[in-house]
Amino acid sequence: xxxxxxxxxxxxxxxxxxxxxxxxxxxxxxxxxxxxxxxxxxxxxxxxxxxxxxxxxxxxxxxxxxxxxxxxxxxxxxxxxxxxxxxxxxxxxxxxxxxxxxxxxxxxxxxxx
Amino acid sequence: xxxxxxxxxxxxxxxxxxxxxxxxxxxxxxxxxxxxxxxxxxxxxxxxxxxxxxxxxxxxxxxxxxxxxxxxxxxxxxxxxxxxxxxxxxxxxxxxxxxxxxxxxxxxxxxxxx
Numbered sequence: 633x634x635x636x637x638x639x640x641x642x643x644x645x646x647x648x649x650x651x652x653x654x655x656x657x658x659x660x661x662x663x664x665x666x667x668x669x670x671x672x673x674x675x676x677x678x679x680x681x682x683x684x685x686x687x688x689x690x691x692x693x694x695x696x697x698x699x700x701x702x703x704x705x706x707x708x709x710x711x712x713x714x715x716x717x718x719x720x721x722x723x724x725x726x727x728x729x730x731x732x733x734x735x736x737x738x739x740x741x742x743x744x745x
Numbered sequence: 746x747x748x749x750x751x752x753x754x755x756x757x758x759x760x761x762x763x764x765x766x767x768x769x770x771x772x773x774x775x776x777x778x779x780x781x782x783x784x785x786x787x788x789x790x791x792x793x794x795x796x797x798x799x800x801x802x803x804x805x806x807x808x809x810x811x812x813x814x815x816x817x818x819x820x821x822x823x824x825x826x827x828x829x830x831x832x833x834x835x836x837x838x839x840x841x842x843x844x845x846x847x848x849x850x851x852x853x854x855x856x857x858x859x
């Protein structure tokens with residue numbers, strides 16, 4: 633089955649700097665890669681997703697890149713703000729298949745003012 | 746409703762007690778998912794419904810876990826004879842198109858078994 637590895641487990645950056653979180657997946661059939669932000673006491677919130685037919689997607693300060701050959705994808709947050717502090721999860725899924733998401737272990741991002 | 750609603754938010758159960766966790770998905774959403782999130786970990790898949798049909802229950806850890814969605818809207822996750830290892834946050838998510846894209850998660854039910 634699919635396995636998703638996420639790094640780093642914790643990340644601390646200065647406000648205004650960029651943050652990068654990386655994930656690798658094992659199943660080459662996976663074709664959908666969402667990223668979720670989870671704040672304390674809340675459920676995961678979808679922030680951006682990418683499908684396997686594109687290599688990059690951007691939404692304001694957030695971007696995701698996908699390398700299908702290497703089976704890895706990354707989240708980039710630019711101009712970080714204190715409200716970006718949260719736990720971020722990557723996930724992978726084979727849509728048209730099981731539809732279940734396999735999540736990484738999470739990255740706790742702290743933005744220092 | 747505007748989002749996925751789960752109740753109760755918190756549940757403390759004595760070991761051996763049965764519990765029932767409720768999920769109200771976004772109105773009209775076809776797909777409904779249950780996930781289990783242990784402390785400090787990513788969510789792990791439990792089961793998936795498309796309307797009232799349970800299409801995948803491969804993630805249910807044992808036969809003590811049972812889920813239903815009899816009318817294709819509200820879902821209930823039942824855990825019988827709870828054990829300490831069942832302590833976790835149980836997350837429900839729904840997706841509108843039946844295609845698995847763009848889940849919306851609820852805030853979860855934190856279950857503590859003592």
